[in-house]
Structure formats: C-alpha cells, structure tokens
Amino acid sequence: MAYQAEYIWIDGHKPTPMLRSKTKILADTVKTPPIWGFDGSSTEQATGESSDCMLKPVFWCKDPLRKGRNIIVLCEVYLAQTGDPHPTNTRAACAATAKKYAAHGMIFGIEQEYTFMRTDGRPYGFPAEGGEPGPQGPYYCGVGADRVMGRPVIEEHTVACIDAGLMIEGTNAEVMPGQWEFQIGAADALTVSDHLIVARWLLERIAEDHGIVVSLDAKPQKGDWNGAGAHTNFSTKAMRTGYGAIEAACEALGRKVTEHVSNYGHDIESRLTGKHETAPYNRFSFGVSNRGASVRIPWSVARDKKGYAEDRRPNANCDPYVVTRLITETVCSNEKTPAKAAASGGKKSGKKSGGKGKKKSKK
Ligand code: ADP
C-alpha cells in the first residue's frame, strides 16, 4: 500500500527562518524517500523567474502522528541549477565542520525552551480575559491548573518524539506561565540538530490541533518575564576525561564572544540582559553552578573533575546547525586532537584544578 512522507525543510524567512513541510505519497515499493523540489519564490528562497529548489532527504523517521508506515523526512535545500547548498542551508556547513573535528568526539545536549501563545498573540499562560498573571515563582516545574498551562500538548508531543525515535531526554514547565522545555541529546552535532528540528516541527503540528501557537521568540513577553533559550551543553572526549579541557573550552569561547552571540538567534540582546538567569550578551563569564554566567559548569562536573559545560546563551529561536558548528570550531580548534595529545606524552593537563573560574552560585 502507498504511504505518506512529510518532507520538512527550513525556509528563508527573516530574521528567523520558519519550518515548512509538504506531503509526498510514496508507492509501496519505494524504500528510500527520493529527492523532491518546491517553489522557492514562496518561501523567501528564490525569485519567481528561477524558483526551483531541491529537497534532499538527510534524516527520516516514523511519523508518530499518521502512524503505520508513514514517515517524516527532514531535508536540506539545494539550488536546482548548480546543485550547491542553498544559502539558507546551514546544515551543509555544520556537516563539514563536524567531519573535520570528528576525532574530538564532540557531543551536544540542547534544552529547547518555548512559549505557547494564543492566536491573538498573547501568551497562553496569561488570562484569556486580559491582564497579567501573578509574578514568576510558582510556575517552574509546577503542578495544578493555577500554575501550569498547556500540559496536554506537552504530553502528546513527548509521546510523539519517543514514537518517532528521537533522542528526547525530558521535559519541564518553565519560569514564565505557559513556557516549557524539552531536551534532546546527547549526540553529535548533526544528530542532535536533526532531532531538534523534527521535534520542533512535531510541537508546532500538535499544538496546531489545539489552536495554540508555539513561539520560539527570545523574549516573547516584555517586562519581568523570563525569555526563552536553548542552553547548549557540550563535551569533547578530552572534556569527558579531564577538567583542564573544560576550562580551556570556556576560555576559548570567551575569546570569540561576538562571533558566537551574533549567531545565536535574533533579538538576543533583549534576552541576555543580566537579569532573569542570564549574563549580559556582551560580557563573557563562566563559573561553576552559576546560572548568571554565559557558560555554566554543572556542580557535579566540578566535583567529578570531568564532564561537560553549558553554553546558556543560544536563544530558543537559534539555528542548532549554526550553534553546534560554532562551538565545535571554537572548542576543537583550541584543543589538541586526541592523536596529537597522545603523541605529546598523553594526559592533558595533569594539574589538579579546582578554584579557577569559580563564581558564587545564585541559586
Ligand atoms: P539544566 O536545566 O539543569 O540546565 P537539563 O537537565 O535540562 O539541565 O539538561 C542537561 C543537558 O545536558 C541534556 O540535554 C544532556 O544531554 C546534556 N548533557 C549531559 N551530559 C553531557 C555531556 N557529557 N556532553 C554533552 N551534553 C551533555
């Protein structure tokens, strides 16, 4: 029997690209989703005269909504004329960087925060009749109808991600009412990013059935309300074996602040203000347990003297292919490759590291 393939791609919308998808019916005999195309002049990816763009399947999984043999097909966009990656195709560059630094064994876990909105543009966690809810405090990881809004969507989305085989790790209600998070990982740059894009699409698709809009805006509500981020946790093999490499990674990030922050998602200045568990976007800091730092080293990592670090700066609306590419480039180009480290006498920085870089925790 024929089955359905939902082809997903990232468009050319500015300042933040959006997800697009369309359905291809595949004959019973088709085992691998074929290359397809679309009208780029309707997605801000081409002009009317030369509008054909190519969809190249790069990752596919079970469609947990249509079920059966149906699939979801994530695609990269290519220029039909030349066969080159389309300028909006950030995955191709990410793939090249991941390959270049493969020996470092970099893996990522991304915490995707998002905010539910009503179709009239007001946050879903705000009273339908107008006005603002009580101040932040009771909502984070809350329970009860006065503290938590939108849970049915989260439940459906989580099951959908599991059924699709995505590497979803957990979910939680966030600090602003109607704001939530799920985590994907830990995996290499392409896997974590591919799974994140499909998980975002599933979220929007499921929320659509509930008449709820998903916003990935960095600061969906002005005022004393938390913004939405995509904390990006990362580790190389060296970081998973020694603390020196973790500090070195943080210091390397500190030397490239503008390059990172200017590519971590639109409107980052509104979110990284120094308030609401953020560090100012233009001042870099790192510290153990510090949720007011740009990069946080979890306390358990400081205790074990190995593990990972959390770049807290990426926005909810970031492009995960760009974020993971930049972190890979900055951290790995500053690190000896495992082969070189072994040749130069083995263990990376045998020093007992403890105090350096630590700051007092806020909470
Ligand atoms: P918090 O809310 O305390 O910042 P979460 O539990 O939401 O933390 O997310 C922790 C993230 O850290 C997960 O996405 C997980 O995959 C990631 N992570 C854990 N260990 C590693 C590691 N060694 N390398 C990269 N990421 C990691």
Ligand code: MN
């Ligand atoms: Mn989290």
Ligand code: MN
């Ligand atoms: Mn969070």
Ligand code: MN
């Ligand atoms: Mn976090």
